[in-house]
Amino acid sequence: MTKTGSRGNKPASSMTVVPPGTQSGMGWSHREGGLVTAGLGTQCIHAGAAPDPAYGAVTPPVYQTSTFAYLDVATSAGFEYTRTSNPTRACLEEAIALLEGGDSAACTSSGMSAVLVALNLLDSGSHLLCPMDCYGGTYRTLEHAKRAYGLEVTYLDMADLEAVEKALRPTTRMIWAETPSNPLLRLSDLSALSRISKAIDALLVVDNSFLSPILQRPFAWGADLVVHSTSKYLNGHSDVIGGAVVAAKGRPDLATRLAALNKTLGTSQSPHDCFLVLRGIKTLHLRMRAHESNAQALAEFLASHPGVALVNYPGLPSHPQHELAKRQQLGFGAVLSFELKQPTRSAINRLLRSLQWFTLAESLGGVESLVNQPATMSHASMPPELRERVGIRDGLIRLSVGLEDPADLIEDLRQALEAAAGKS
Numbered sequence: 001m002t003k004t005g006s007r008g009n010k011p012a013s014s015m016t017v018v019p020p021g022t023q024s025g026m027g028w029s030h031r032e033g034g035l036v037t038a039g040l041g042t043q044c045i046h047a048g049a050a051p052d053p054a055y056g057a058v059t060p061p062v063y064q065t066s067t068f069a070y071l072d073v074a075t076s077a078g079f080e081y082t083r084t085s086n087p088t089r090a091c092l093e094e095a096i097a098l099l100e101g102g103d104s105a106a107c108t109s110s111g112m113s114a115v116l117v118a119l120n121l122l123d124s125g126s127h128l129l130c131p132m133d134c135y136g137g138t139y140r141t142l143e144h145a146k147r148a149y150g151l152e153v154t155y156l157d158m159a160d161l162e163a164v165e166k167a168l169r170p171t172t173r174m175i176w177a178e179t180p181s182n183p184l185l186r187l188s189d190l191s192a193l194s195r196i197s198k199a200i201d202a203l204l205v206v207d208n209s210f211l212s213p214i215l216q217r218p219f220a221w222g223a224d225l226v227v228h229s230t231s232k233y234l235n236g237h238s239d240v241i242g243g244a245v246v247a248a249k250g251r252p253d254l255a256t257r258l259a260a261l262n263k264t265l266g267t268s269q270s271p272h273d274c275f276l277v278l279r280g281i282k283t284l285h286l287r288m289r290a291h292e293s294n295a296q297a298l299a300e301f302l303a304s305h306p307g308v309a310l311v312n313y314p315g316l317p318s319h320p321q322h323e324l325a326k327r328q329q330l331g332f333g334a335v336l337s338f339e340l341k342q343p344t345r346s347a348i349n350r351l352l353r354s355l356q357w358f359t360l361a362e363s364l365g366g367v368e369s370l371v372n373q374p375a376t377m378s379h380a381s382m383p384p385e386l387r388e389r390v391g392i393r394d395g396l397i398r399l400s401v402g403l404e405d406p407a408d409l410i411e412d413l414r415q416a417l418e419a420a421a422g423k424s
């Protein structure tokens with residue numbers, strides 16, 4: 001191959017200009033057709049990762065450029081300006097859309113900008129239903145949208161379908177679901193919510209950050225949009241902030257509007273961060289299974305510990321929606337929360353300070369285990385009355401279970417619980 005773009009203001013004419021991922025110019029197109037029906041592991045590794053058309057790079061290159069040279073007057077090579085579109089981002093968008101089984105994705109600079117893009121599909125005066133135990137940042141954004149965009153929001157218990165039906169208004173245009181919820185791991189019944197939203201021609205949006213497409217398939221239950229904080233499991237290595245909004249198959253209208261909003265709002269993700277998320281996705285299927293098996297072991301250990309009052313984890317038969325979790329999810333995930341029997345401030349502080357492998361930090365979904373006290377950390381911005389109503393008590397502890405050896409994690413919790421009880 002010849003060097004491209006070596007002289008003049010045109011890329012070399014020998015350069016094969018093919019949108020990344022399609023690769024028809026290099027004879028690899030058979031992979032694309034096969035990927036739709038391939039298993040999730042094969043999809044994780046090959047989605048959006050066909051060899052690059054310029055030099056055949058096996059890993060999608062980081063197209064770290066703000067702008068692209070036109071081939072001729074009024075003829076671009078398919079990309080013009082990176083806020084609008086970029087080849088590295090196009091690879092990631094293709095991968096996430098394929099993994100979710102959607103039409104296409106818009107990758108954003110954060111999970112919150114993904115939420116913002118999705119909300120911007122609504123006209124002012126629209127009404128939206130949202131779970132009262134939604135992600136703290138989503139709550140903040142909705143409160144802002146009420147003031148700034150004239151959006152109307154009802155917060156409710158999404159598990160209570162009667163309450164959902166009662167809250168509907170003629171102006172209801174969107175039902176927001178986050179399942180399992182944070183930090184109480186409550187589930188919403190997606191097929192029921194989809195029936196309700198379709199009957200009134202509203203959009204069902206599912207924030208799938210907690211389970212990823214490996215463990216939950218919202219489009220299979222009738223969702224119209226899937227939202228991700230790719231900062232969590234999709235990237236999985238706690239080194240990127242990113243998000244995505246995916247439109248369902250059969251909704252190219254939504255896909256077009258999402259791409260236009262990402263360009264208009266300036267929320268699109270940087271090429272380098274897209275590259276990192278793509279790299280994370282290559283092991284997503286393996287990580288999710290290992291995360292889950294560690295979480296199940298820890299949940300069982302905590303549930304049997306005399307110092308623990310309750311454990312919230314959908315993989316435990318004691319979880320009130322265990323049956324729904326088995327039906328709706330392909331796995332139980334790796335976030336759990338629990339409460340001590342004696343949740344005094346000093347006992348909680350001793351517990352949090354004694355943990356060795358669980359870092360005291362917000363966020364979740366990375367390879368390292370994290371511990372969080374929602375009332376003082378991730379959900380501190382929620383009014384205390386709402387926290388109380390939702391059931392986020394001061395003594396609630398949330399774990400994001402990482403990929404360390406499960407025996408080490410259990411031993412760590414054991415000694416920290418002993419310290420909490422004042423036995424060390």
Ligand SMILES: *Cc1c(COP(=O)(O)O)cnc(C)c1O
Pocket residue numbers: 110111112113135137138178182207209210228229230231232241242243
């Ligand atoms: C983290 C998170 C978000 C926000 O994502 P950022 O990448 O932090 O902006 C939204 N929803 C859920 C469920 C999350 O866990």
